[in-house]
Amino acid sequence: NAGVTQTPKFQVLKTGQSMTLQCAQDMNHEYMSWYRQDPGMGLRLIHYSVGAGITDQGEVPNGYNVSRSTTEDFPLRLLSAAPSQTSVYFCASSHAAGEGTGELFFGEGSRLTVL
Amino acid sequence: KNEVEQSPQNLTAQEGEFITINCSYSVGISALHWLQQHPGGGIVSLFMLSSGKKKHGRLIATINIQEKHSSLHITASHPRDSAVYICAVRYSGGGADGLTFGKGTHLIIQP
Numbered sequence A: 001n002a003g004v005t006q007t008p009k010f011q012v013l014k015t016g017q018s019m020t021l022q023c024a025q026d027m028n029h030e031y032m033s034w035y036r037q038d039p040g041m042g043l044r045l046i047h048y049s050v051g052a053g054i055t056d057q058g059e060v061p062n063g064y065n066v067s068r069s070t071t072e073d074f075p076l077r078l079l080s081a082a083p084s085q086t087s088v089y090f091c092a093s094s095h096a097a098g099e100g101t102g103e104l105f106f107g108e109g110s111r112l113t114v115l
Numbered sequence B: 001k002n003e004v005e006q007s008p009q010n011l012t013a014q015e016g017e018f019i020t021i022n023c024s025y026s027v028g029i030s031a032l033h034w035l036q037q038h039p040g041g042g043i044v045s046l047f048m049l050s051s052g053k054k055k056h057g058r059l060i061a062t063i064n065i066q067e068k069h070s071s072l073h074i075t076a077s078h079p080r081d082s083a084v085y086i087c088a089v090r091y092s093g094g095g096a097d098g099l100t101f102g103k104g105t106h107l108i109i110q111p
Helices: none
Strands: A004-007 A010-013 A020-026 A032-037 A044-051 A053-059 A062-065 A076-078 A089-096 A110-114 B006-007 B010-014 B017-023 B028-039 B043-049 B052-056 B059-064 B067-075 B083-091 B105-110
Touching: A004 A089, A010 A020, A020 A089, A020 B028, A044 A062, B006 B083, B010 B017, B017 B028, B017 B083, B017 B105, B028 B067, B043 B052, B043 B059, B043 B067, B067 B083
Parallel strands: A010 A110, B010 B105
Antiparallel strands: A004 A020, A020 A076, A032 A044, A032 A089, A044 A053, A062 A076, A089 A110, B006 B017, B017 B067, B028 B043, B028 B083, B052 B059, B059 B067, B083 B105
16 A cells, blocks of 8 residues: 655756646545645645545645646646745645545655755 | 644653643644654654544543643653654634644654
8 A cells, every 4th residue: 555655755946947746645535735844834735635626725825736637646736946945845635524534644755946 | 824833842851751742723623633754754644633532552642622732642752752743733614725734843852
């Protein structure tokens, strides 16, 4: 059981470049989310999805784009990278409220540096 | 914006000590999570609570809904318990729009 698979683990970009962080889960979870973690701050929600074809913005969505074409995959796209997007990114998944245990599963994280 | 406050921010203790980490939140919640993050590592779910108390090995989590407070206890602490412990809440009616996270408690257990 792979859980949540997140790639790449490390990436260095130049300002203005674009890239996609991949996230896949094999637990048939309805909920998937992307968070960023910055020093001295709690995890902050970027975008989330409650199921295939449904996405919505979180607390800090600017500069990021997501899609959910399948239940398993929830990629995060950086459209034009900026130094302010230097951070560690985590993908998380869980069953919908009232389904299963509600336990959260996180990917291993992706450390992104934008020069 | 509803906040989640954790205390202490940093805690250093000796191996074997009983550890308590606290989490307070401001309004009604549907669930509270305790998470563990080792240095440079991923995030692991320890507990999800909506009421009462849960125990797993040397870890115990409690929640008091009326006081809007939760505690994470570690008995017989060990250096491998050194990590950041994060409290996260899903506010009532919050649905799938994510969780609100505390800033974490950085725990160091010295041998």
